[in-house]
Structures are given as C-alpha cells and as structure tokens.
Amino acid sequence: MVGRATNCCSYSDLLNKLSPILSDSKLKESWSAVEINLRSLDKARLRRQDLLLEVSKVEKEMNCLLKMASISLKGFESLIKEDKVKKDLSCLIKEKWKHFMNIKRCLPQTPSPLLKLVLGEINVTLPHLSDRFRYKSNYENFKLRMNIIGLLFSLLAIFIKLHRFAEALLQAAQMWFYLTLTIREHILIANGSNIRVWWLLHHYGTVATVGLLLTWPEGFYYRQFSYLFHIFSSYVAVVHVLQFQYQTKGLYRLRALGKADAMDITVEDVRLKDLKGALSLLLPFLLVAQLWQIFLGYELFQFFKEGCTDWQVPYLSFCSFFLGLGNIYATSATACSKFLRLRYLARAQSS
Known part of the structure; x- marks a missing residue:
C-alpha cells in the first residue's frame, strides 16, 4: 500500500510539473486521448479477467459432467451387451461416444510426459x-x-x-x-x-x-x-x-x-x-x-x-x-x- 501511494504521489507531482507544458491545446488533446484509450484498455483487461474466471468455472463444471456422462454411457453399453435384442443400438451408442469425445477435446488436456x-x-x-x-x-x-x-x-x-x-x-x-x-x-x-x-x-x-x-x-x-x-x-x-x-x-x-x-x-x-x-x-x-x-x-x-x-x-x-x-x-x-x-x-x- 505504501509503495502504491508513493507511486501515485510521484505521478501526480510529475503531472503537476508538466501541466504548463500540457496546457498547449494540441498536447492537451493528445494527452486526453492517451488517457481515454488506456482507461478503456484497462476496463477491457478487467472484463477479460472476469470472463476467464467464468470460463474456468464452466470447465470445472464440464469435467464433472463428463465423468457422469462417461459412467452413464458405460452403463448403457453394459445393458446392450447383456440383452441381444438391443444390440442394434450399438450404432447409436457409437455416435454418442463420438459426441462425448468431441466435447472432451474442447477442454484442456493433461500434457504428455514428454511435454511436461x-x-x-x-x-x-x-x-x-x-x-x-x-x-x-x-x-x-x-x-x-x-x-x-x-x-x-x-x-x-x-x-x-x-x-x-x-x-x-x-x-x-x-x-x-x-x-x-x-x-x-x-x-x-x-x-x-x-x-x-x-x-x-x-x-x-x-x-x-x-x-x-x-x-x-x-x-x-x-x-x-x-x-x-x-x-x-x-x-x-x-x-x-x-x-x-x-x-x-x-x-x-x-x-x-x-x-x-x-x-x-x-x-x-x-x-x-x-x-x-x-x-x-x-x-x-x-x-x-x-x-x-x-x-x-x-x-x-x-x-x-x-x-x-x-x-x-x-x-x-x-x-x-x-x-x-x-x-x-x-x-x-x-x-x-x-x-x-x-x-x-x-x-x-x-x-
């Protein structure tokens, strides 16, 4: 907190010293544009951080749902294997597994030992x-x-x-x-x-x-x-x-x-x-x-x-x-x- 206050004071002191120079209309207009753009950029950065935090929460939720979906798909497969009449559903379960894998690929994967x-x-x-x-x-x-x-x-x-x-x-x-x-x-x-x-x-x-x-x-x-x-x-x-x-x-x-x-x-x-x-x-x-x-x-x-x-x-x-x-x-x-x-x-x- 002390460091931040010192930096803030030094910045304001510097701004006060340079205020006569910035009184020039062209310089003042250009400096205002710099401050506006940087403030907008800072707002965008904070918004991005909030979105990344939200994405991280959604990814954790999706990982839990993937585990539940995997268990339900395996359970359905075991029912098909036990009942010969329902073997025609194998094509359907293959499509569901394919859809499951496509969703799983969207999430961050654990890197291989070589990449680690x-x-x-x-x-x-x-x-x-x-x-x-x-x-x-x-x-x-x-x-x-x-x-x-x-x-x-x-x-x-x-x-x-x-x-x-x-x-x-x-x-x-x-x-x-x-x-x-x-x-x-x-x-x-x-x-x-x-x-x-x-x-x-x-x-x-x-x-x-x-x-x-x-x-x-x-x-x-x-x-x-x-x-x-x-x-x-x-x-x-x-x-x-x-x-x-x-x-x-x-x-x-x-x-x-x-x-x-x-x-x-x-x-x-x-x-x-x-x-x-x-x-x-x-x-x-x-x-x-x-x-x-x-x-x-x-x-x-x-x-x-x-x-x-x-x-x-x-x-x-x-x-x-x-x-x-x-x-x-x-x-x-x-x-x-x-x-x-x-x-x-x-x-x-x-x-």
Whole structure:
C-alpha cells in the first residue's frame, strides 16, 4: 500500500510539473486521448479477467459432467451387451461416444510426459478449432518443407563428398527436425489429433539413430555406411512428399464431405476408387523403404562381424532392424484394415 501511494504521489507531482507544458491545446488533446484509450484498455483487461474466471468455472463444471456422462454411457453399453435384442443400438451408442469425445477435446488436456519434461506444467490445448486447424496445417507444411530441404542436402552429400563436420551439422539438423516433430505431434494429440503410438516410437527411434550416427567418428566403415544412408534418406524424403500429397488431397475431400475431423492428419476413410489408387501407388514405395532400412541394419551387422570396433555400429544395427520391422508391421496392419474395408465397400456397392 505504501509503495502504491508513493507511486501515485510521484505521478501526480510529475503531472503537476508538466501541466504548463500540457496546457498547449494540441498536447492537451493528445494527452486526453492517451488517457481515454488506456482507461478503456484497462476496463477491457478487467472484463477479460472476469470472463476467464467464468470460463474456468464452466470447465470445472464440464469435467464433472463428463465423468457422469462417461459412467452413464458405460452403463448403457453394459445393458446392450447383456440383452441381444438391443444390440442394434450399438450404432447409436457409437455416435454418442463420438459426441462425448468431441466435447472432451474442447477442454484442456493433461500434457504428455514428454511435454511436461520439455515445457513443464503448461496447458497446450488451443481454445478455438480454427487455431487448432492452423497449428495442424503449420505442422504439415513444416514436415513437407523439411523433407524437401533434407532431400536436397542428402543429394548433395551423395554427389559431393562432404567434410565430417558438414555431415555432423546435417545430422544435428535431422535430430532437431525429429525432436521438433515429436513435440508438435504430442501437442496435436492434446488438441484432438489421432496419431498412432507407433509413429511416436518411430520418431524416438529415429532420434536415437541419428544421434548415434552423429557420434560415429570418421573412418572406412563410416564412409561406407554414410553413402548408403544418404541414398536411403533421399528416397525416404521422396516417399514422404508423395505420401503428403496423397493424404492432403484425401483429407481435403473428406472434410468437405464431413467424413473427417479437422484435426485428422492421416486418411482413414476414402472412396473406393481413390483407395485402390492410393494403395497401389504408395504401398510398394513404402515397403521398399522399410526393407531398405532392414538391409541397412544387416549391413551394419556385417560391419560388426568383420571386426569394426566402433561402439555405435551394433546399436545402429539394432535401431535399423527395430524401425524397419516396426514400420513393416504398422504399414501391413494399416493396409490389411484398408483392404478389408475395400472388400466391404465393394460388397456394399454390388448389393
């Protein structure tokens, strides 16, 4: 209170000293405008604080109602399972769960352990759907730009033998890209995006792989593997650009039809004709990339058997095998589910 009074007195004393200068009509008019605008701004700030407090109260009330709604939905589901006659209501309960999840996504979500570690206890849920969609679009454009830049540098490294320091900078940039991508994906998940757990694990594994490659010293075996890795990176970048084009067009069409959420980043439902074309176009390229990654793991294992003493080699071999096999499993599972859906749609259209 004393500090405030002192500040108030000093301000009034300053105003009294400057009153002769402010007696000028133009200065007086301009100063009045400054005071009016600042008073209006202060009122708006107080009104905003009151609204935020009201929003916080509503969010607490909604969290309690969400728990009650979840219990009632689960209870209704258990009644449907017990009574075979009422199984036709499963479609209705699915729609209600979907509506429930859409409401839940509007509320602040608990950040993932990675976000807590990197950003601390912070709310990363964007309040407006337009802000979420803009963030997701920025994520997709960031991924596309970085893949194109990575392709150019990988091609440069293939045709021009770079100094080890230059390659280390390129590998550090790749680590930054995948770390940034992972953090952004965790923020997208908190804002309602459906990203499979495997792709997050894949990014963690890729960060570890590039980190091991970064610490691998210059030598005969490093140069042999580095050339193969740059060719592989170039190919993967091209495949990612093709995949981006396919998913972007598919999602744009599905959002227009109302069959996809604004925060989806992968295509889960496309028309029969488009599904055939997408699978026949992308699947061979993806499988080649994944088999290539397993081949890199095999080459590294051969280096180890030949007597390479660099400690990074066996760990890089394990990471390559793990990522390649995991990618094949995830891609095969997705392709099988889409092929089954393709058969179902074909039967539905023929009947």
